[in-house]
Amino acid sequence: xxxxxxxxxxxxxxxxxxxxxxxxxxxxxxxxxxxxxxxxxxxxxxxxxxxxxxxxxxxxxxxxxxxxxxxxxxxxxxxxxxxxxxxxxxxxxxxxx
Amino acid sequence: xxxxxxxxxxxxxxxxxxxxxxxxxxxxxxxxxxxxxxxxxxxxxxxxxxxxxxxxxxxxxxxxxxxxxxxxxxxxxxxxxxxxxxxxxxxxxxxxxxxxxxxxxxxxxxxxxxxxxxxxxxxxxxxx
Numbered sequence: 001x002x003x004x005x006x007x008x009x010x011x012x013x014x015x016x017x018x019x020x021x022x023x024x025x026x027x028x029x030x031x032x033x034x035x036x037x038x039x040x041x042x043x044x045x046x047x048x049x050x051x052x053x054x055x056x057x058x059x060x061x062x063x064x065x066x067x068x069x070x071x072x073x074x075x076x077x078x079x080x081x082x083x084x085x086x087x088x089x090x091x092x093x094x095x096x097x
Numbered sequence: 098x099x100x101x102x103x104x105x106x107x108x109x110x111x112x113x114x115x116x117x118x119x120x121x122x123x124x125x126x127x128x129x130x131x132x133x134x135x136x137x138x139x140x141x142x143x144x145x146x147x148x149x150x151x152x153x154x155x156x157x158x159x160x161x162x163x164x165x166x167x168x169x170x171x172x173x174x175x176x177x178x179x180x181x182x183x184x185x186x187x188x189x190x191x192x193x194x195x196x197x198x199x200x201x202x203x204x205x206x207x208x209x210x211x212x213x214x215x216x217x218x219x220x221x222x223x224x225x
Binding site for chain 1: 124127128130131134135138139141142143145146147149150152153156165169172173176179180205208211212214215216218219222
């Protein structure tokens with residue numbers, strides 16, 4: 001997750017530095033290793049986001065019962081998977097990265 | 098067996114002081130990052146196949162630049178707070194712990210400054 005923040009900063013700096021630097025970053029992200037990292041990050045990101053919402057509800061004192069916590073845990077994985085698939089359908093329907 | 102009172106032992110140890118600020122800041126940035134993160138992720142999916150000039154034009158839109166700055170700052174702050182907890186929990190050796198803590202904070206500030214500068218540069222460049 002934290003390394004994704006590094007890539008976000010690199011992406012912004014590359015966009016500011018000009019077309020050549022930007023292309024180098026995009027090319028690197030388009031390699032097989034880059035794509036594996038992107039798929040991993042997208043799922044980790046959506047999982048972190050959904051589980052974070054679950055934790056915010058816990059902080060508010062809601063959903064603590066064991067059965068509710070188990071159900072929300074499954075819901076988090078399902079929601080993260082759906083969002084990851086949606087993300088890649090949109091990303092790849094534009095013609096690929 | 099210490100003769101100090103329980104109150105005397107815990108006074109000034111933290112959690113009722115700066116610990117709450119840390120906890121609260123992490124929750125506030127988490128709440129802000131839910132809409133900002135979803136907006137950013139799905140915008141990126143839409144931009145995946147576009148060229149350099151469309152991407153910089155997209156960043157330079159005033160609304161996008163504003164939201165990107167908010168995203169960048171809350172994300173890096175949230176990340177810095179989160180990594181701080183991981184290091185505090187798992188790095189026990191004094192020197193390594195200090196270097197890791199200070200190092201991550203420096204890196205986060207560096208990324209924030211570089212990112213802000215980049216967003217401003219792209220926005221200003223697109224209008225010139």
